[in-house]
Amino acid sequence: MINPSTQAQKVLGIVHTAIAVSNLQHQVEFWQQVLGFTLDGTAEIGGPLPEDETGVPGIRSKIAMLTKGGVSIELYQPVAPQGRQTYRPSPADIGSWHLALKVTDLDELVRVSSEWGWQVRGKVAVVEEGPGPVGARLVYLHNADGTIIELVQMPES
CATH class of the missing domain: 3.10.180.10 (2,3-Dihydroxybiphenyl 1,2-Dioxygenase, domain 1)
Structure with a gap:
């Protein structure tokens, strides 16, 4: 063992x-x-x-x-x-992954990222109960390559 x-x-x-x-x-x-x-x-x-x-x-x-x-x-x-192929999984697909980045201004980063071809996958969500940080704002962005990043704005103390 x-x-x-x-x-x-x-x-x-x-x-x-x-x-x-x-x-x-x-x-x-x-x-x-x-x-x-x-x-x-x-x-x-x-x-x-x-x-x-x-x-x-x-x-x-x-x-x-x-x-x-x-x-x-x-x-x-x-x-x-x-x-070569482009892999564009949904977040629900087995084998998909994403990178979560802690940010200070989620809305501004979403706006600027859209100018670079990144799109919001769903909508901005707010954590209402644990285990995550209650009050945190979250959003998934994806680009034409299939890359997914998550932006996480922690709640203000």
Whole structure:
């Protein structure tokens, strides 16, 4: 039997979250100008390392690493192989995911994000009972790539 406390010690934390995008430059600008992330660097990668890691022969991607508040985001634009698909899950689909960002002005970010092609999935909701922070305002945004981000504005103390 596996000892849960021993297993948990093998995971030290999250290194980054990676998101496939169709236009790297456009998304880097959005993450910098709208969400306030810092660009740490860009590269184009391919060859044995990404092929071995992903199991995708011939994979090649342009990548950008961004950070904010100790969180690292890797945006990557696959350029090879051909025949890629865009994954656009609903939040109810198994395998879907989203990144939740704590924000100070949800309404302003929704407005500005819409100028960059991000749309509200449903509507702004308010947490009325736990376990979440009662009074927090939440909204899901999505873009044409199928990426979903959640904006969370905590209640004022």
